[in-house]
Amino acid sequence: MSAMECLPAAHPDGAPDRPPDRQSALAGKLTEREIEILRLLAAGHTVKSIAARLARSEASINERLRDARRKTGVGSSRELARLLDEQKIWDKIPDLASPPSSGAAPGQPASRGLTRTGGTIAMLIAMPIIAAGSLIMAADAPFRAARPQAAPAAAAVSRASPLVGRWALDVARVPAEERPRSVTISFSVAPDARWTTQVEIVNADGAAFHAASTAALDAAPVPITGNMPFIDSGSLRQPAPGTLVMTLGKDGAPVSTRVYTVSRDRRSMTETIIWAGSAMPKLETNTFRRIG
Numbered sequence: 001m002s003a004m005e006c007l008p009a010a011h012p013d014g015a016p017d018r019p020p021d022r023q024s025a026l027a028g029k030l031t032e033r034e035i036e037i038l039r040l041l042a043a044g045h046t047v048k049s050i051a052a053r054l055a056r057s058e059a060s061i062n063e064r065l066r067d068a069r070r071k072t073g074v075g076s077s078r079e080l081a082r083l084l085d086e087q088k089i090w091d092k093i094p095d096l097a098s099p100p101s102s103g104a105a106p107g108q109p110a111s112r113g114l115t116r117t118g119g120t121i122a123m124l125i126a127m128p129i130i131a132a133g134s135l136i137m138a139a140d141a142p143f144r145a146a147r148p149q150a151a152p153a154a155a156a157v158s159r160a161s162p163l164v165g166r167w168a169l170d171v172a173r174v175p176a177e178e179r180p181r182s183v184t185i186s187f188s189v190a191p192d193a194r195w196t197t198q199v200e201i202v203n204a205d206g207a208a209f210h211a212a213s214t215a216a217l218d219a220a221p222v223p224i225t226g227n228m229p230f231i232d233s234g235s236l237r238q239p240a241p242g243t244l245v246m247t248l249g250k251d252g253a254p255v256s257t258r259v260y261t262v263s264r265d266r267r268s269m270t271e272t273i274i275w276a277g278s279a280m281p282k283l284e285t286n287t288f289r290r291i292g
Contacts, residue, residue: 026083029071034064035084041065042081044230044255046178049275049284076205085229161241162262163187166292167269173287180204185288187244193217195236197246199228221249231255266290 027035040050047065051058065077074080169183181202188196194216201209211226213234221233230250237245242262248255254276262269269288 026072026074026080027087030068034068034071037061037064038068038077038081038084041077042085042230043250045275048175048178053275053277078203078205161187161189161238161244162266163242163244163260163269164189165290167288168291170287170289181206184291186292190214195244197234197236199226201228219247221247224248 030038037050037054040053045053047058047061050056051061054061068080069075069077072080074083164187166184166186169180169185171179171182174180181204182200183202184200186198190196194214196212196214198212199210203209209226209228211224211228211231213222213224215222215234215236217236217238219235219237221235224231224234231248232251233249235247239245244260245257246260247257256273256275258274259272260269261272267290269290271286271288273284273286
């Protein structure tokens with residue numbers, strides 16, 4: 001998992017929710033386009049990735065979100081998206097009931113993941129062309145085939161990977177409007193060569209999110225635990241000791257594929273993100289620094 005695209009805000013523990021009658025009335029004040037944008041925001045996208053998906057400018061997307069906040073009186077776009085998501089508004093509008101096509105066939109296993117926290121979770125430096133190309137070609141591989149890929153022969157090889165350790169997002173590189181307070185990712189490897197990934201995100205508004213999963217390097221989707229509503233499964237592959245490919249999903253559909261690569265000095269890590277369902281994928285990158 002990785003960090004990086006806009007996250008919905010959460011109520012503090014024990015805080016009462018908004019009255020249901022207000023929540024259900026929100027959608028009636030919005031246009032279908034505004035609802036579509038909020039649906040993507042609730043799914044973990046950032047303004048940048050929404051603009052690319054809908055072939056609109058970022059200024060246009062921001063304007064639609066401002067209009068939606070003004071009409072509903074909700075001060076945060078993330079909060080408004082969360083309220084609508086709780087009411088399953090998308091399911092009540094036929095044209096919005098299904099997420100944008102990702103190329104996955106019905107009934108295939110799920111694999112969806114972190115949003116860019118600076119946009120879904122979001123956050124990176126340019127990846128080598130070869131790694132980026134393999135990412136695009138294999139973005140939905142776990143959803144197309146049930147056969148697991150062969151895992152590395154020796155657990156010792158995995159444990160020696162420079163990826164193992166704890167990493168913190170360089171938030172200064174994230175656009176101010178998407179910048180979280182902090183994002184940390186940790187990778188560890190067990191004697192059986194299975195990788196455990198843990199992600200912790202604190203949004204600008206103080207809302208905290210966490211997720212964890214343990215998977216073999218065979219591209220088979222496994223459950224993700226935690227409180228991140230935009231993902232519920234993930235899978236891993238490792239084409240090289242210093243590279244890890246992670247595919248994240250939700251409800252049986254791929255959300256994004258992320259490639260993590262470590263610098264030669266092992267002090268920094270680059271995350272490259274490709275969103276599922278894009279006809280012409282646009283790579284996004286984030287930079288992490290080793291902290292442990």
